[in-house]
Structure formats: structure tokens, C-alpha cells
Amino acid sequence: xxxxxxxxxxxxxxxxxxxxxxxxxxxxxxxxSMGWFRQAPGKEREFVGAIRGSIxxxxxxxxxxxxxxxxxxxxxxxxxxxxxxxxxxxxAVYYCAAKxxxxxxxxxxxxQGTQVTVSS
Numbered sequence: 001x002x003x004x005x006x007x008x009x010x011x012x013x014x015x016x017x018x019x020x021x022x023x024x025x026x027x028x029x030x031x032x033s034m035g036w037f038r039q040a041p042g043k044e045r046e047f048v049g050a051i052r053g054s055i056x057x058x059x060x061x062x063x064x065x066x067x068x069x070x071x072x073x074x075x076x077x078x079x080x081x082x083x084x085x086x087x088x089x090x091x092a093v094y095y096c097a098a099k100x101x102x103x104x105x106x107x108x109x110x111x112q113g114t115q116v117t118v119s120s
Contacts, residue, residue: 001026001109002024002025002026002029002032002098002108002109003024003025003026003109004022004023004024004025004096004097004098004109004110004111004112005022005023005024005111005112006020006021006022006094006095006096006111006112006113006114007020007021007022007023007114008020008021008114009094009114009115009116010115010116010117011117011118011119012086012116012117012118012119013086013118013119013120014086014087014088014118014119014120015085015086016086016118017082017083017084017085017086018083018086018116019080019081019082019083020036020080020081020083020094020096020114020116021078021079021080022034022036022078022079022080022081022096022111023076023077023078024077024078024079024096024098025077026077028100029074029077029098030053030074031053031054031100031101032053032098032099032100032101033050033051033052033053033098033099033101034050034051034053034070034072034079034096034097034098034099035047035048035049035050035051035096035097035098035099035107036048036049036050036068036070036079036081036094036095036096036097037094037095037097038090038092038093038094038095038116039092039093039095039113040089040091040092040093043092045095046061047061048060048061048064048068048081048094049061049064049068049070049081050070051070051071051072051079053101054101056072058070058071063089064083064090067083067084067085067086068081068082068083068084069081069082069084070082079096081094081096083116086116086118087118088118088119088120089118090116090118091116091117091118092115092116093113093114093115093116094113094114094115094116095110095111095112095113096110096111097109097110097111098110
């Protein structure tokens with residue numbers, strides 16, 4: 001029902017910036033909370049941050065707070081993850097996810113992921 005496609009990943013040096021995009025299908029996009037997650041090799045998937053649907057407030061994991069910013073453009077059905085002051089430990093596959101306002105705490109839809117590599 002909802003398809004998510006991430007883009008914008010790549011290789012960047014420590015201290016640099018990247019902006020990830022997540023394009024979503026579906027006409028109910030504006031009501032969905034959108035989350036970003038990441039998974040590094042050998043580690044579990046971890047929460048990065050999210051933006052709520054109706055309110056539009058954002059919240060972030062402590063590890064990225066102050067460096068990453070989530071925004072959304074409902075007219076384009078797109079959510080963004082602006083990543084600044086990148087660190088090598090930010091290296092991971094980044095995933096976009098969508099959560100229905102009627103759903104539980106888990107996310108209902110996931111993108112394919114985009115690789116972010118931060119070099120020293």
C-alpha cells in the first residue's frame with residue numbers, strides 16, 4: 001500500500017554532510033509518522049529519529065541529536081534526513097519507515113535502505 005524509496009546516500013568524510021530523501025507513495029502520507037533507522041554491519045538496527053504526522057514535531061536518538069534534522073514536504077510525499085557533522089560511527093545503511101496513525105508502536109512500511117559511509 002505504501003512504498004518508500006530512500007536516496008542520497010554516499011561516501012563522505014568525517015565532518016561532512018549528506019541529505020537523505022525518502023519518497024513515499026500513498027495519499028495519506030501527511031498523516032503518517034516517518035522514521036529513520038540505521039543498521040551498521042554486525043549491529044542491530046537502531047532508531048535515528050522521527051517526525052510526527054499531525055503535529056510535525058521531531059525527536060532524535062541521543063547519538064545524532066544536534067547533528068541530524070528531519071523534515072518533510074507533504075506536497076512531495078517526501079521526508080528528509082539532513083546529516084551534518086558526520087562521524088565514522090554514523091556509517092550504516094539508513095532506512096526510512098512509515099507508521100500509520102492508527103497503528104501500534106511499530107512501523108508499518110520500510111524502504112530498501114541507502115548506504116552512508118563516513119571516512120576518517
